Amino acid sequence: MKSQEAKIMPQSDIYFHTPSLQAQKMFFYPICLGHFYYEPDYHLVRNSYDSFLIMLLMRGKCNIVVSGRQYCAVKGQLVFIDCYQPHEYFSNQGWECLWIHFDGPLSREYYQTVVSSSGPVIQLQSPYTVENNMNKIIENFSSDQTIREVLISGCLNNILTALLLSASESRPExxxxxxxxxxxxxxxxxxxxxxxxxxxxxxxxxxxxxxxxxxxxxxxxxxxxxxxxxxxxxxxxxxxxxxxxxxxxxxxxxxxxxxxxxxxxxxxxxxxxxxxxxxxxx
Structure with a gap:
């Protein structure tokens, strides 16, 4: 479906998902996701949105603010945000990204481990793995296929594993x-x-x-x-x-x-x- 949000270009797509009880207990699960093309001067400020956000920059760059600090992400990098906390992201130029708001029983542990090593902007060691799995999840929603939560959870697990490996590479130990x-x-x-x-x-x-x-x-x-x-x-x-x-x-x-x-x-x-x-x- 198409987003109605200001400064989101019309070719952008957004999808929403209500996870099953089983998914909430056992899996990583998406809450909303999409492929967005942002117009210049897009600026989002939010106190909370109960989920974790991963954004893979496909084009352009954006700035993010978390915990009172500002970071910049560029094409090929991934942004990882704890949306339970206040956050914002913006840019004075357009940018494109794949993004997924997700949650699950181990999400916070993954988030803390990754971000404690590399910060909220991650230089990926295996960009293809992350992009491929994000596209698989989005394609499941964009097609008429039945939403298969266990497979989607597997894709999210692959993404988070790639983030852990990328974060580990950035650590001197x-x-x-x-x-x-x-x-x-x-x-x-x-x-x-x-x-x-x-x-x-x-x-x-x-x-x-x-x-x-x-x-x-x-x-x-x-x-x-x-x-x-x-x-x-x-x-x-x-x-x-x-x-x-x-x-x-x-x-x-x-x-x-x-x-x-x-x-x-x-x-x-x-x-x-x-x-x-x-x-x-x-």
Missing amino acids: YSLSGIIDGVTSYINEHPGGDLNLNVLAGLAGLSPFYFARTFKKITGKTPHDYVLSSRINSAKFYLKTTRLSIEEIGLSLGFPTSSAFCTAFRKRIGISPLKYRDSPTE
């Missing part, structure tokens, strides 16, 4: 996250190896102190705690799927003695390795 991911992969592939702090820090190419602090920040666990969790998880698997003795399993996973293994296992799982082996399969 992104490379550190990749390094730590490599270390955790090594730990999980070699649970019985020598995994002391100096060895792991060496794998990361960092000092032991800086590595330990960074590892805890990214994984939520100390290196020692992560290694112990990996070894106990491996032990649970071997106890249920092999005939190896308790001692053999403990020694193969880097515990110095059978007693040390049993103590660590009981502390984490609440029962001894033998009782775990004899318990019903989880």
Whole structure:
């Protein structure tokens, strides 16, 4: 349908959607969306519109104001706004964009994660993914097809994933996250190896102190705690799927003695390795 809003050009399209109860509980869902061509000097000021807004600039540029700060977005960039809060956007020149007001149970978490890293204007690492999924959603509304909320939610999820990746690329700690991911992969592939702090820090190419602090920040666990969790998880698997003795399993996973293994296992799982082996399969 056509918009009746001032300074929106006649070739613009707008669509509205009332989400089902299931969508409101489980999905990302659009509230209104469209493909707009703006005339010069368009200016919107709004206290709130209960949703989150993504706008992909296809042509021109626009200014946005959120939290008392002004930003400028240009062709190829995406604007992400929490419309529950006061906001405005405007330009003294015309611009074109694809836009979707959406919401859903995890929308605020996605918004906060993305915007805390990159701000409300995002330089996309994969513009095609975002544009393609936005067009798919708009086409679903512009055609006579049945509105399929689960597929639309999937498209919105693809868009938000692309935003997370783009935001991560803009963060200086992104490379550190990749390094730590490599270390955790090594730990999980070699649970019985020598995994002391100096060895792991060496794998990361960092000092032991800086590595330990960074590892805890990214994984939520100390290196020692992560290694112990990996070894106990491996032990649970071997106890249920092999005939190896308790001692053999403990020694193969880097515990110095059978007693040390049993103590660590009981502390984490609440029962001894033998009782775990004899318990019903989880």
